[in-house]
Amino acid sequence: MNRSALTVPPPGTPEPRPHPDALIGEKLGPHYAKCFGCGPDHPTGLHLEAVSHDGLSVTAEFTVGDVHQGAPGLAHGGVLATAMDEALGMVVWLLRKPYVTGRLETDYLRPVPVGTTLHITTRCTGVVGRKAYLEAEARLDAPDGPVAVRGAALFIEVPVAHFTEHGDGVGGMTPDREVNP
């Protein structure tokens, strides 16, 4: 993939380690019921569902519907980037600290028809200070299907005040899904 240095951990960055309380082997669930990416209450959202098996990566599925089209019968590229962003965000959620997307890179390799189920894998490749480095891959219709989209991202750790001062709070992340315990 065409990556900038901004989304690659600097040389010598140690392997990231999962948080001891990371959810492993069970559905991660939505962080906010109205989230466009994962919220079950969003009428036209992506309804992404995800699982982590190691606390540092996530596998997620998203089925492209009529409401996600760009060209007739094909997924909109921005919607695909959103799916990658959301699945990447689920990885940093496992780190149990609040993060936001600072930079998102996407390469589109194949068109994605309506009705396709994208199998998305995202993983953390390093954490340096407030910066988490991540990469993503989306495959068509099966975990080993053809790669349609690749992504990479830099997420930045923020204080909870980021969500309370600029928005209406942190959604379902607290109190039962406490961040930064």
Ligand SMILES: CCCCCCCC(=O)SCCNC(=O)CCNC(=O)[C@H](O)C(C)(C)COP(=O)(O)OP(=O)(O)OC[C@H]1O[C@@H](n2cnc3c(N)ncnc32)[C@H](O)[C@@H]1OP(=O)(O)O
């Ligand atoms: C569970 C949740 C799931 C959510 C999934 C979806 C995730 C999202 O979509 S989040 C919404 C989209 N993102 C946003 O709204 C973020 C908006 N941006 C901001 O609020 C700020 O610019 C923010 C917080 C990212 C950075 O601001 P600030 O806290 O002042 O940090 P700042 O000092 O500028 O940067 C910290 C470090 O990150 C680096 N950095 C910040 N932004 C970028 C960027 N875009 N590209 C590269 N590096 C960056 C800086 O260079 C700096 O590096 P260093 O420590 O080496 O000097």
